[in-house]
Amino acid sequence: MSDLDLQADLKLALDVADVADAFTLPHFVDRDFTVDWKTNQTEVTEIDRQTETLIVNSLVAQRPDHGTFGEEHGLGGNETSLWRWVxxxxxxxxxxxxxxxxxxxxxxxxxxxxxxxxxxxxPALGFRWWGGVGLGAHVSVRGAERSISVSSVTALGDSQVCVTHNAGWDRLGLTERLVSLQQQARRSRGLGDFWQHMLVAEGAMDVAVDAVGVAPYDLAAIQPIVEAAGGTFTDRHGEATHLHDTAISSNGHMHDKVIALLS
Known part of the structure; x- marks a missing residue:
């Protein structure tokens, strides 16, 4: 993997993100959408579906040999390709x-x-993060770009952690351990979704524990950015994958201790 040249693919992804932002942000500001509910009791809007169509069409037009997999429409493009946009x-x-x-x-x-x-x-935050194999990790804040890396904090008692609790942790019987993790840290937050992991990549947070029940499309873009920033990204058992239903990112120094607590 270290020999990959992904610069052209990165440029494409950034260009496509521009297309997505130009569509989503005005709808967020104007509130001109309706809300439906999926069978898993999570919200979805026509903006979700239309944004995915825009992204997929833009990617497939430039990479017709690649496959795609999205939250709203599933598989697309060349479904047999080893290369797949998630x-x-x-x-x-x-x-x-x-x-x-x-x-x-x-x-x-x-x-x-x-x-x-x-x-x-x-776009509503004015932030964009990117990274990957041979690309480093970066953030753009309202147009000002810089490289990012994880923190150097080594002790849980000095750390800032982010925990997303949901009923899945209750079903696993691990909620008390989540609380224990928060109590052992210097400070705990509950920011959720992508942001907690990007803050780990930036070095602002030291550990992020996601909800139980995450899906590959929630995590595939997160993992390479955290890793390119020097961090560690695994499921709650310590396996470095985006394919399982739990996700923990950290600066690496306390990862084994967190895994031992939550596995």
Missing amino acids: IDPIDGTSGFVRGIPVWASLIALTHDDIPVLGVVSA
């Missing part, structure tokens, strides 16, 4: 529909189910 058109739809600006379009490129490139664009 898309969450609006990560944080529950915030989007309530006027909370913590939402983003997630665009990842995977090869044989391994994420190699990710773009996370949050």
Whole structure:
């Protein structure tokens, strides 16, 4: 993987993120959409569906040999290709529909189910993050770009952690352990979705524990950015994958301790 040249794919992903942002942000501001409910009791809007169509069409036009997989429309493009774009058109739809600006379009490129490139664009926040194999990790804040890296905090008692609790942690019987993690940290927050992991990549947070029940399209763009920033990204058992239903990112120093607590 270290020999991959992903610069052209990164440019494409950033260009497509521009297209997505230009569509999603005005609808968020104008509140001109309706809300439906999926069978899993999560919100969806026509903006989610239309944004995914825009992203997929833009990617397939430039990479006709690649496959795509999105939250709203599933598989597309060349379904047999080892190269696949994984898309969450609006990560944080529950915030989007309530006027909370913590939402983003997630665009990842995977090869044989391994994420190699990710773009996370949050236009309502004015932030965009990207990174991947051989690309480093970067953030753009209202047009000002800089490289990012994880923190150097080594002790849980000195750390800032972000925990997203949901009923899935209750079903696993691990809620008390989540609380224990928060109590052991210097400070705990609950920011959720993509943002908690991007703050780990930036070095602002030291550990982020996601909700139980996340899907590949929630995580595929996150993993390569965190890893390119020098961090560690795994499921709650310590496996470095975006394909399972839990996700923990960290600066790496306390990762084993967090996994031991939550696995």
